[in-house]
Amino acid sequence: MLGFILINWRNETMKRRDFIKSVATIAALAPIAGHKAIADLTHNSNTTERNNKMKKVIILNASPRTNFNTAKMLKEAQKGAESVGAEVEYFDLVKLNYKGCMSCFACKIKNSKTNGLCAIRDDLRPILEKILQADAVIIGSPVYFSQATGMFRNLMERMLFAPLRYMKSERTNLTRKIPLGLIYTMNCPEKMAKQINYDMILGTDEKACKMIFGYSEVLNSYDTYQFTDYSKYDCDMFDEAHKKEMLEKQFPKDLEKAFDLGKRLTELKLN
Numbered sequence: 001m002l003g004f005i006l007i008n009w010r011n012e013t014m015k016r017r018d019f020i021k022s023v024a025t026i027a028a029l030a031p032i033a034g035h036k037a038i039a040d041l042t043h044n045s046n047t048t049e050r051n052n053k054m055k056k057v058i059i060l061n062a063s064p065r066t067n068f069n070t071a072k073m074l075k076e077a078q079k080g081a082e083s084v085g086a087e088v089e090y091f092d093l094v095k096l097n098y099k100g101c102m103s104c105f106a107c108k109i110k111n112s113k114t115n116g117l118c119a120i121r122d123d124l125r126p127i128l129e130k131i132l133q134a135d136a137v138i139i140g141s142p143v144y145f146s147q148a149t150g151m152f153r154n155l156m157e158r159m160l161f162a163p164l165r166y167m168k169s170e171r172t173n174l175t176r177k178i179p180l181g182l183i184y185t186m187n188c189p190e191k192m193a194k195q196i197n198y199d200m201i202l203g204t205d206e207k208a209c210k211m212i213f214g215y216s217e218v219l220n221s222y223d224t225y226q227f228t229d230y231s232k233y234d235c236d237m238f239d240e241a242h243k244k245e246m247l248e249k250q251f252p253k254d255l256e257k258a259f260d261l262g263k264r265l266t267e268l269k270l271n
Ligand SMILES: Cc1cc2nc3c(=O)[nH]c(=O)nc-3n(C[C@H](O)[C@H](O)[C@H](O)COP(=O)(O)O)c2cc1C
Pocket: 063, 064, 065, 068, 069, 070, 071, 141, 142, 143, 144, 145, 146, 147, 185, 186, 187, 188, 224, 225, 226
């Protein structure tokens, strides 16, 4: 047993060592890797030019379900953004293969010039690049055990840590503000969510987004309909009639708010 643990530990250590070695190479190449991002960001930081161009909005679904509550909210946000002429790119994060921050600190190396772009090269990197070039970004997640999902967390670590500066003089290296909208859907009714302080728990990401990207706002959809047919599941904690009423009366209102969020963030002038 001990032998098995030791071999396993050794393999894990090797894997981590290999990973760190590959990241060290990336870090050394970071000035080159980050060059494209610097050029694009600089280009994008001309406000007049950007306002005259078609707005680009990135929408990310951090729910494993690609067509349920969170996705429906995000698709309305997409329609809202498109209603004012935005070009929208929509991604289901569940289809991507990526990890959270690996603590390689390539983004913090002196003169690294990664300029807010995470050095790890996996499926998330092109999305992070698009985020840095976007006019607005909207991310949606269900609430799982009072937090956003793991794939949302992994995205946040990479998206927020790379542009975060450990300097007293400035906390972000982004050269312009990018509005971020966060949409959460949850089973919990609004009143209970307030009592158990979901606003504070989920608000941590909103604050970090605001500090690093310059602007963020949250939209919550409460008391969502979890299944397609409640009668098929063991769940007498929830009253299906009430859930159905929420689905028919409240959820359409939430979808309207999602549409407005997409529209508002696209039109927001921040810089
Ligand atoms: C693993 C898991 C954990 C959950 N934990 C919570 C929770 O802590 N609080 C809550 O309000 N809802 C919780 N829910 C319910 C979902 O947040 C809710 O149904 C959400 O709208 C699902 O989003 P989706 O339809 O996009 O998958 C949980 C659901 C799952 C599958």
